[in-house]
Amino acid sequence: MSEPVRLVESESFSRRALLGSALVAAGTTATMHGPFGLTTVAQATPVTPIKRRYHMKKSINLWAFPYPEKMSLEQCLKLAKAAGFDGVELNYDLDNDLSPKSGAKEYTAIRQMAERIGIAISGLCSFLFWPYPFTSHDRATRARAIELAERMASAAHDLGTDNLLVVPGAVHIPWRTDYVPVANDICLTRAKTAVQKLIPTAEKLNVNLNMENIFFNGFLMTPMEMVDFVDGFGSDRIHVHFDTGNIMLYQFPEHWIPILGTRIKNVHLKEFTKKGTDSSLEAFRPLLDGTTNWPAVLNAFDSIGYQGYLTFEYFHPYLYWSEALIHQTGDSLNRMLGLLETESFSS
Numbered sequence: 001m002s003e004p005v006r007l008v009e010s011e012s013f014s015r016r017a018l019l020g021s022a023l024v025a026a027g028t029t030a031t032m033h034g035p036f037g038l039t040t041v042a043q044a045t046p047v048t049p050i051k052r053r054y055h056m057k058k059s060i061n062l063w064a065f066p067y068p069e070k071m072s073l074e075q076c077l078k079l080a081k082a083a084g085f086d087g088v089e090l091n092y093d094l095d096n097d098l099s100p101k102s103g104a105k106e107y108t109a110i111r112q113m114a115e116r117i118g119i120a121i122s123g124l125c126s127f128l129f130w131p132y133p134f135t136s137h138d139r140a141t142r143a144r145a146i147e148l149a150e151r152m153a154s155a156a157h158d159l160g161t162d163n164l165l166v167v168p169g170a171v172h173i174p175w176r177t178d179y180v181p182v183a184n185d186i187c188l189t190r191a192k193t194a195v196q197k198l199i200p201t202a203e204k205l206n207v208n209l210n211m212e213n214i215f216f217n218g219f220l221m222t223p224m225e226m227v228d229f230v231d232g233f234g235s236d237r238i239h240v241h242f243d244t245g246n247i248m249l250y251q252f253p254e255h256w257i258p259i260l261g262t263r264i265k266n267v268h269l270k271e272f273t274k275k276g277t278d279s280s281l282e283a284f285r286p287l288l289d290g291t292t293n294w295p296a297v298l299n300a301f302d303s304i305g306y307q308g309y310l311t312f313e314y315f316h317p318y319l320y321w322s323e324a325l326i327h328q329t330g331d332s333l334n335r336m337l338g339l340l341e342t343e344s345f346s347s
Contacts, residue, residue, distance in 0.1 A: 053338035054298055059087040059122040059311035061268070064325055066317040073097050073110065077117045079323055083330035087122030088114070089311045090159065092152050094128070098159075100151055107158035114160075122309040123163030123210075123241075123266050124156040130176065134194035135169035135187045135219075137180050146194060150201050157205040163266045163309075164202075165241045166209045168195060168229070171218035187219055188229075195233060202237040210241035210265045213256070215249065223259035230263050239263055243313070244297060245270025245284055254293060257300035264306055268313040286325065287312055287332040294336055310337075 060083075065076040073090075080088045090110075092098045097110065114121055132145040149166065156164045169191035173179040182190070195209065202209050211230055213220060220226045230238050240263045244253035249272070257264070271290035272283055288294070301310075310333065318325045334340045 051338065054302055054336075055307045056301065056337060057086040057120075057122070057307070057309045058084065058330065058333045058337070059089055059120075059309040060085050060326065060329060061089040061125060061311055061313040062091050064312065064314040064317060064329070066322045068096060070317075070322065074113060074117075077114055077119055079326050081117050081119045083323075083326045084334065085119065085326075085330055087120035087309055087311075089123045089125050089309075089313075090121055092124055092126040092128065092148075092155060098124070098155060100148070102155070104154075104158045107155050111158065111160040121159045121161045122311055123161050123165060124152055124159065125165045125313075126152055128152075129167035130170075130173060133167070133170050133173070133179070135171075135182050135190040137182065142190065142194065146197055149194075149198055153198065153201050153205055153207045153209070156207045162206055162208050163241070164207050164209055165212050165266070166195070166198075167214060167217070168211050169217070169219050170214070172216075174216055184219075191219070191229075192232070195238065199233065199235050199237060203235070208237055208239050208265050210239045212241040212268075213243055213246055215246045215251075223256040226256075226260060227263065239265035241266045241268065243268040243270060244292060245272040245313075248272035248274065248290075248292060249283075252293070252296075254296040254300045257297070257304060257306075261304050262306075264301075264304065264308075266308060267301070267306070267310050269310050270313050284314060286314065287329050288336075298336060 060080055062073075062076060065071055065079070067073065067076050071079070077088055090098055094100065097106070111121065126148075128148050129145070132141055132148055134142060134145050134149075136142050136145070149164075153164055156162070169187050170179070170182070171184055171187050172181045195211075198209055201207075211220070211226065213223075213226060215221065220229055226240060230240055240260050242253070242256065242260060242264045245268070247253060247256065248270075269287065271285040271287050271292055273285055273290040275291060276283055284290075312329045312333070314325070314329075
């Protein structure tokens with residue numbers, strides 16, 4: 001995480017490259033090693049799973065696959081389909097099948113390939129918002145960020161999805177030693193300016209700009225701040241891409257969901273464990289192998305009428321038998337959504 005990032009156009013800015021037990025009873029605590037020694041941390045009250053079916057769709061991000069090192073995009077889509085997923089979230093980079101090197105012809109071919117396989121493209125994601133943040137002090141970087149975001153919106157349109165994940169800005173980027181921190185008020189102003197510039201493109205292409213909650217970026221740290229930010233544009237193309245894991249270090253996703261409500265247009269499911277001390281991407285776990293109160297989270301989504309995609313986001317494809325992670329995640333989602341007629345042993 002500490003290695004500096006060189007802003008060179010020929011480099012591929014993948015999230016993996018740049019970033020280097022269950023809850024048992026109400027009122028329980030956990031002891032953790034923190035920067036100030038041993039710390040006792042209160043844990044959330046668990047909710048007993050209720051046998052019910054949730055009407056949400058299963059999706060998985062391409063970062064969970066060994067792409068492109070070991071598998072082609074077509075192989076990834078076929079594996080996701082075989083594992084029972086409804087959709088796959090694709091990632092835009094500087095050097096892969098989805099990049100500035102491709103255009104409408106290439107993206108249309110990808111969409112048609114997905115249609116033949118029988119799987120949807122649930123959204124478009126990118127790590128380029130980190131090397132090219134809307135809120136950078138460098139004017140050229142901000143301009144390049146807008147250009148790339150417009151290209152992403154166009155790619156999303158050609159791919160047949162109306163969901164584009166957007167990281168609106170950052171006060172601080174812990175894994176970037178070359179990013180000079182931006183004052184909160186300046187960060188907010190620059191983020192608003194950038195998103196406002198993108199709205200005409202989004203409206204023309206019928207693509208939603210879904211703002212993602214991050215936490216590590218020090219920006220939009222509460223659901224109320226996110227609500228104010230999204231509502232402030234007065235556009236039906238500005239929504240929320242809610243990530244359950246990004247706030248788990250100190251907060252709880254089931255608390256955010258009712259406040260964000262129907263602003264949530266797309267979702268990342270990231271499993272996180274509060275039992276560890278690592279605050280990097282290594283803290284994220286395979287689905288169900290963490291401390292997220294999933295029954296409470298699912299109930300919260302259901303309470304706001306959410307029936308969109310739940311996309312598992314994970315950054316470490318299994319080194320061996322990589323397909324196992326995909327099938328395990330599909331099975332976990334089937335159990336979480338009540339799609340299997342099995343007895344739950346959760347308490």
